[in-house]
Every structure is written in C-alpha cells, then in structure tokens.
Amino acid sequence: MTFDIKKIRADFPILSREVNKKPLIYLDNGATTQKPQVVIDKIVDIYTNYNSNIHRGVHYLSSYTSEAYENSRKTVQSFINAKYSHEVIFTSGTTGSINTLADSLCQDYIKPDDEVIISELEHHANIVSWQVQFGGKGVKLKVLPINDAGELLIEKLPELISEKTKLISITQVSNTLGTVNPVKEIIKIAHQYNIPVLIDGAQAVQHTKVDVQDLDCDFYVFSGHKIYAPTGIGVLYGKEKWLDKLPPCQGGGDMILSGSVSFEKTLYQRLPFKFEAGTTNYVGAIAMATALEYVQGIGIENIENYEKQLLEYANKKLSSISELIIYGNAKNKACVISFLIDTVHHYDTGMILDKLGIAVRTGTHCTEPLMKRLRIDGTVRASMAFYNTFEEIDVLCSGIERVKTMFF
Ligand code: PLP
Numbered sequence: 001m002t003f004d005i006k007k008i009r010a011d012f013p014i015l016s017r018e019v020n021k022k023p024l025i026y027l028d029n030g031a032t033t034q035k036p037q038v039v040i041d042k043i044v045d046i047y048t049n050y051n052s053n054i055h056r057g058v059h060y061l062s063s064y065t066s067e068a069y070e071n072s073r074k075t076v077q078s079f080i081n082a083k084y085s086h087e088v089i090f091t092s093g094t095t096g097s098i099n100t101l102a103d104s105l106c107q108d109y110i111k112p113d114d115e116v117i118i119s120e121l122e123h124h125a126n127i128v129s130w131q132v133q134f135g136g137k138g139v140k141l142k143v144l145p146i147n148d149a150g151e152l153l154i155e156k157l158p159e160l161i162s163e164k165t166k167l168i169s170i171t172q173v174s175n176t177l178g179t180v181n182p183v184k185e186i187i188k189i190a191h192q193y194n195i196p197v198l199i200d201g202a203q204a205v206q207h208t209k210v211d212v213q214d215l216d217c218d219f220y221v222f223s224g225h226k227i228y229a230p231t232g233i234g235v236l237y238g239k240e241k242w243l244d245k246l247p248p249c250q251g252g253g254d255m256i257l258s259g260s261v262s263f264e265k266t267l268y269q270r271l272p273f274k275f276e277a278g279t280t281n282y283v284g285a286i287a288m289a290t291a292l293e294y295v296q297g298i299g300i301e302n303i304e305n306y307e308k309q310l311l312e313y314a315n316k317k318l319s320s321i322s323e324l325i326i327y328g329n330a331k332n333k334a335c336v337i338s339f340l341i342d343t344v345h346h347y348d349t350g351m352i353l354d355k356l357g358i359a360v361r362t363g364t365h366c367t368e369p370l371m372k373r374l375r376i377d378g379t380v381r382a383s384m385a386f387y388n389t390f391e392e393i394d395v396l397c398s399g400i401e402r403v404k405t406m407f408f
Pocket residue numbers: 030031093094095096123125126171173174175200202203223
C-alpha cells in the first residue's frame with residue numbers, strides 16, 4: 001500500500017482546524033491521539049441506533065450491542081494475537097489495567113514483603129499502582145537502571161532478581177524518551193526464573209506490531225485513546241493460566257455466576273467477565289475495535305515505516321539546532337523527541353510554540369523519577385503519529401528558532 005498522507009490526514013477532522021489563527025500542528029500524540037471520522041461516526045451510530053446495556057437483556061438492542069461488544073473483544077484478540085478472546089479484559093485504560101492487575105495479584109500471589117521489578121523509565125501508572133497496595137504500605141519496588149542514552153541496563157536484571165521477586169513490570173516504549181525496550185529478551189530472562197512479566201504497551205501498540213504470543217508476556221496492557229480510539233477504554237491482556245487463577249478485585253453486576261449470589265457468599269463468572277464488574281464502557285470498546293480495524297486497514301507495518309522516516313528526519317533537523325539538547329538517544333526509538341532549549345524553561349517553550357499553533361507536551365510526562373535521573377525538572381516533548389508530516393517538523397524547527405530569538 002502506498003502511504004497517502006493527504007488522504008490519511010483527511011480522515012482526522014481535527015487536523016484541519018486552526019489554533020491561534022495558525023494551522024494546528026498536533027505533536028502531543030503520546031498524551032492522546034486524534035480520532036478518525038470512522039471512530040467518531042461509530043460512537044454516534046451506537047448512541048443513535050443501538051444503545052442498550054450489554055449482557056442483560058433479551059431484546060433486540062441489547063443483543064445487538066452485546067454481540068458488537070464481544071466481536072470487539074475478538075478484534076482486540078486478533079490485533080495483539082492473543083490465543084483466546086477471553087484473555088482480553090476491557091478496562092478504562094492502561095492505568096485501570098495496571099491497577100486492576102496489581103489489586104488482584106496483591107490479594108494472594110504477591111505478599112507484603114515480596115518484590116516487583118520495574119525500570120527507571122516507568123510512567124507513574126507503573127510505579128504508584130504498586131505503592132497503593134497493602135493499605136498504602138506498598139510492594140517493594142526494585143528498579144532496573146538506564147544508561148545516559150536512556151537504554152535499560154538489561155545486564156543488571158539478574159542481579160535484581162531474588163526469591164522474593166514476584167513480577168517484572170516494564171514499559172515497552174518510554175513515553176518520555178521514546179526508548180524501545182528489549183521486552184522479548186527481558187521476558188526470556190524472567191521466565192528462566194519462573195517470574196511472570198507485565199508489559200505496559202501504552203506507547204507501543206500504536207507504533208509497532210504487537211504479538212503477545214510471540215513476546216510470551218504474561219500480561220499486556222494498553223489504552224484505547226492512544227491508538228485513535230475514544231478515552232475511557234483500554235485492555236488488560238493476561239494468559240489464561242494467570243487470569244483463571246487470579247481473584248477479581250471489583251464486585252458487582254455481570255461478574256457473578258448467575259444464581260449464586262447470597263448474603264453469605266457469591267461465586268464468580270468465568271473469564272473474561274470475572275474482571276468486568278458493572279456496566280463497562282461498551283460504546284468505547286466497540287469504537288476501539290473500529291479504531292483498530294482502521295489501523296489494520298492502513299497496516300501497522302506501513303505506519304511503523306513512515307514513522308521511522310519521520311523520526312529520522314525530526315532527529316536530524318532538531319539535532320542541528322544549536323542550544324537544543326535532546327534527551328534520550330537510544331538506538332531503538334519510537335516517534336518521540338524530548339528536548340530543552342538550553343536554559344529556557346520547558347513551559348515557556350511550550351507556550352510560545354502554542355502561539356504558533358504547535359501542540360507539544362511540557363513537564364515531567366508522569367515520569368518524575370526519570371526526571372530526577374536526568375537531573376532536570378521537565379522537557380518539551382514532540383510525540384508524532386502517522387498523520388504528522390515532514391513539513392510540520394520544519395514548522396516545529398522554525399518555532400524553536402523563534403523561541404531562541406526571544407530568549408537569547
Ligand atoms: N504508561 C505509559 C507508558 C504511558 O505513556 C501512559 C500515558 O501516557 C500510561 C501508562 C497511562 O495511560 P492512561 O492515562 O491512558 O491510563
């Protein structure tokens with residue numbers, strides 16, 4: 001397939017708007033991605049024509065929505081190549097998925113003095129979710145360090161593993177530096193010690209082909225809104241052997257075995273419903289399937305190829321700007337560039353770029369421990385998607401030059 005960027009951009013209505021009387025240049029895709037018209041239409045279609053709560057009614061609308069919801073699960077299954085569709089749990093997003101899993105694992109499998117290994121690159125979602133466990137006492141976290149380029153020092157992993165290690169929980173792609181971590185290698189090492197691995201795919205699924213069976217990860221999580229789907233929907237994938245034995249951590253409707261509820265005791269549903277208490281975001285799940293089908297239609301390999309070229313171009317152009325410091329120079333990077341202009345505060349740079357219609361992220365990007373490691377209090381982050389163009393990178397570079405003229 002030829003990559004027709006004009007046609008692709010036309011699929012995303014927001015990309016043709018202006019901000020501050022300038023054409024919008026949206027480079028904050030790491031925070032959330034824009035939505036193609038098909039996804040917007042799908043949400044309108046469901047609410048206009050089919051809306052009804054799922055798994056509860058015998059009437060037409062409920063059957064229709066329930067079937068669409070379960071078909072969405074199959075779409076996710078195929079997108080990440082899970083073995084069974086019941087290994088796909090719908091959640092509110094990556095944060096929801098990690099918390100659900102942490103709550104469940106810490107009921108019985110992880111004990112208060114056990115350890116979980118994470119990395120120095122982690123998003124707060126994969127740090128704090130463990131710290132809130134055990135009534136706030138938290139799970140002991142051991143941290144795999146990075147080198148100055150922002151790459152994991154994977155050779156140090158065996159040193160961190162002890163008989164108390166119950167899980168390794170690592171991001172596949174750093175949201176702040178763009179580092180692509182060697183997760184397959186990490187999983188291989190972990191399994192030699194019989195330790196399960198959770199992969200945070202929040203910044204990975206939208207950029208590269210994810211095959212959970214090939215990775216052999218035990219758990220994989222991601223957010224719909226970062227892959228062109230609505231907010232408030234996400235995925236917790238887990239191998240059947242794990243999800244089957246883990247206890248639910250939320251009780252309520254739909255997760256109970258029908259006929260088993262009494263004031264004394266209740267039995268739980270089979271997978272995946274055991275982990276989906278109450279009314280789920282079924283509209284979000286159905287629209288997420290539409291987003292995944294849209295991505296499949298373009299081809300994740302085509303997206304990866306295009307974004308690779310875009311990153312190379314952006315890296316070359318930004319590196320040639322004097323006074324600009326790029327944070328994160330890993331050999332294997334996703335389409336993210338974090339930078340500072342000498343001593344100019346990231347917030348000032350972000351504000352000026354905004355006046356030029358350029359949306360970038362500023363701050364710590366929910367990675368405060370990483371900021372401490374880099375000895376900075378934040379960066380400007382340009383995170384690209386397959387609808388961004390080479391011309392937009394040129395405009396970003398002119399914007400940076402403009403910032404420089406205002407400060408130097
Ligand atoms: N993990 C990573 C690597 C992220 O980049 C993010 C969000 O930026 C999250 C977790 C949390 O995602 P959400 O806010 O969609 O739950």
